Amino acid sequence: MHPMRTPSIYSQDDPISAALKPPPEETDAERIARQHAESEAKRVSEQIDEDLREERERMKKRKGDVKLLLLGQAESGKSTLQKQFQLMYRPHSIEQERSSWRTVIYFNVVRSLKQILTVLEAWDDSLDDLDQPPVDDTQSVAARKAKANGIADQPSPSTSLLNGSVIQSSPGSVAQSVATSSGSHPAVAKDGPAQIAHLRRRLAALVAMDAQLADRLSGGITVSGSGKGGVYVRSGWQSRTIDKLKGKQAANGKQSLPRESYSSDILTTDPLVLEVARHLQTSEDEIHDLWNHSTVKGMISKRRLKLDEWSEFFLQNISRVAAHDYLPTTDDILHARIQTMGVAEHTFDVNIHGKMVTWHLFDVGGARGQRHTWVPYFDDANAIIFVAPVSAFDQYLEEDPRTNRIDDSLQLFTQICSNALLKSVHLVLFLNKTDLLRAKLERGLKVRKYITSFGERSNEYETVIQYFRAHFLQVHRRNNENRRVLYTHFTSVVDTKATQRIIGNVRDSIFRGYLQSAALV
Ligand SMILES: Nc1nc2c(ncn2[C@@H]2O[C@H](COP(=O)(O)OP(=O)(O)OP(=O)(O)O)[C@@H](O)[C@H]2O)c(=O)[nH]1
Numbered sequence: 249m250h251p252m253r254t255p256s257i258y259s260q261d262d263p264i265s266a267a268l269k270p271p272p273e274e275t276d277a278e279r280i281a282r283q284h285a286e287s288e289a290k291r292v293s294e295q296i297d298e299d300l301r302e303e304r305e306r307m308k309k310r311k312g313d314v315k316l317l318l319l320g321q322a323e324s325g326k327s328t329l330q331k332q333f334q335l336m337y338r339p340h341s342i343e344q345e346r347s348s349w350r351t352v353i354y355f356n357v358v359r360s361l362k363q364i365l366t367v368l369e370a371w372d373d374s375l376d377d378l379d380q381p382p383v384d385d386t387q388s389v390a391a392r393k394a395k396a397n398g399i400a401d402q403p404s405p406s407t408s409l410l411n412g413s414v415i416q417s418s419p420g421s422v423a424q425s426v427a428t429s430s431g432s433h434p435a436v437a438k439d440g441p442a443q444i445a446h447l448r449r450r451l452a453a454l455v456a457m458d459a460q461l462a463d464r465l466s467g468g469i470t471v472s473g474s475g476k477g478g479v480y481v482r483s484g485w486q487s488r489t490i491d492k493l494k495g496k497q498a499a500n501g502k503q504s505l506p507r508e509s510y511s512s513d514i515l516t517t518d519p520l521v522l523e524v525a526r527h528l529q530t531s532e533d534e535i536h537d538l539w540n541h542s543t544v545k546g547m548i549s550k551r552r553l554k555l556d557e558w559s560e561f562f563l564q565n566i567s568r569v570a571a572h573d574y575l576p577t578t579d580d581i582l583h584a585r586i587q588t589m590g591v592a593e594h595t596f597d598v599n600i601h602g603k604m605v606t607w608h609l610f611d612v613g614g615a616r617g618q619r620h621t622w623v624p625y626f627d628d629a630n631a632i633i634f635v636a637p638v639s640a641f642d643q644y645l646e647e648d649p650r651t652n653r654i655d656d657s658l659q660l661f662t663q664i665c666s667n668a669l670l671k672s673v674h675l676v677l678f679l680n681k682t683d684l685l686r687a688k689l690e691r692g693l694k695v696r697k698y699i700t701s702f703g704e705r706s707n708e709y710e711t712v713i714q715y716f717r718a719h720f721l722q723v724h725r726r727n728n729e730n731r732r733v734l735y736t737h738f739t740s741v742v743d744t745k746a747t748q749r750i751i752g753n754v755r756d757s758i759f760r761g762y763l764q765s766a767a768l769v
């Protein structure tokens with residue numbers, strides 16, 4: 249080192265120090281600017297260090313958490329199952345949301361009315377050709393009109409499970425005989441096309457509110473291919489709807505309410521919800537008459553009109569839902585339908601034999617266009633509940649009307665079982681909607697008409713459910729390198745008592761696996 253060099257914190261041998269050295273002819277202003285920049289850089293750097301430290305802490309904490317994915321096709325019942333977890337482990341949060349479900353239920357009712365009226369219109373409000381087979385869409389203007397709306401019943405392809413052979417059933421085979429008075433008495437005003445035209449006029453204003461309700465729920469987001477014109481919502485839609493209203497109230501000079509008390513107070517002030525409620529109240533008789541109209545009943549029996557389960561549930565309960573002081577019951581919330589968009593995380597503290605473990609439940613959107621969002625969650629998942637709706641044997645995907653929904657579930661289950669990222673995940677299968685399966689079979693729907701490989705087996709519930717179960721077990725067996733166990737349950741996740749018992753069972757089996765893996769670490 250040079251003996252005459254002035255002592256300095258900057259070593260001239262170090263290139264980094266040299267670079268940091270202040271310029272030799274720095275003015276006061278430049279010095280202040282430089283020092284300011286340096287202290288800002290230091291602050292940012294410290295913030296990054298702090299963030300990293302917090303992230304490490306969080307990761308350390310989350311290491312002991314259980315991550316559970318709910319997977320399955322659209323409408324399989326994943327979000328409904330999530331609500332059952334919520335009821336079990338965070339019941340107060342359901343109370344907070346209770347009133348916001350009114351918007352969803354009103355939307356479900358309005359959409360159902362719209363669907364009924366559109367299908368009726370496509371068939372000219374009558375069942376006159378009751379004894380004729382359903383019209384081929386190449387022959388009928390009405391059927392084409394209905395097809396354009398995407399909601400009418402068309403002759404559907406039947407399928408042989410997973411073998412890829414899709415056979416077009418003959419249009420006539422779908423027809424079922426039905427006893428109704430409308431065909432023989434088309435001129436009776438109370439029960440004929442004129443009555444439907446009258447109901448259509450009376451319900452027009454209510455039905456027209458469907459777009460506004462959809463907009464309110466989705467927050468203005470529209471997603472193509474959302475099937476049946478449903479709306480997608482991201483997690484947290486309840487509080488977003490409420491925040492929006494809170495904002496409006498604040499702008500009106502009203503004091504915003506604390507989060508805990510938003511439930512009924514705020515939503516009763518949403519002008520849209522109030523308006524729909526008013527319309528529902530004054531239209532209750534018309535809705536009742538439409539729902540009980542013999543033409544509508546005939547259309548349902550003939551399967552020209554295929555209403556979703558939630559439509560039937562709310563229309564059957566219309567006198568309650570249309571009441572001016574309607575507050576959804578827990579059962580209503582479980583039946584309300586809204587499509588999940590992306591992946592919604594729900595966190596619960598679960599007490600297992602005295603030990604509190606945080607569970608992260610990931611409820612995914614099941615439509616084909618949503619499935620790519622699942623993969624990032626596979627990496628560190630501990631368990632999966634795969635939900636397959638077994639009542640869907642006579643239904644086809646919204647996203648692809650040629651794919652039978654049971655077939656899609658089996659294909660999806662194959663992908664999940666064979667996915668390398670998931671090979672050591674605890675796997676649970678829910679064969680869901682068993683209540684609806686039972687009802688369909690009791691109504692006389694024949695499985696073999698839709699699933700050719702079912703053959704001449706008996707059309708009884710036990711035989712059918714065991715047949716479907718065997719197919720899922722076979723998929724699992726063929727894709728089970730790690731020889732893991734598959735836990736299967738027959739479920740109806742709208743049935744709270746039965747589902748909570750099964751959740752307890754699943755929780756214990758996941759926890760046993762969790763203890764074993766913790767012991768291995
Ligand atoms: N009757 C009956 N209805 C059910 C059952 N499971 C679900 N549902 C109803 O089916 C509809 C669809 O259920 P969701 O839980 O929204 O379906 P999802 O799997 O979350 O659908 P995506 O979010 O689109 O992937 C809702 O109206 C539920 O009430 C069941 O076991 N029985």
Ligand SMILES: [Mg+2]
Nearest residue numbers: 326327587588
């Ligand atoms: Mg969902």
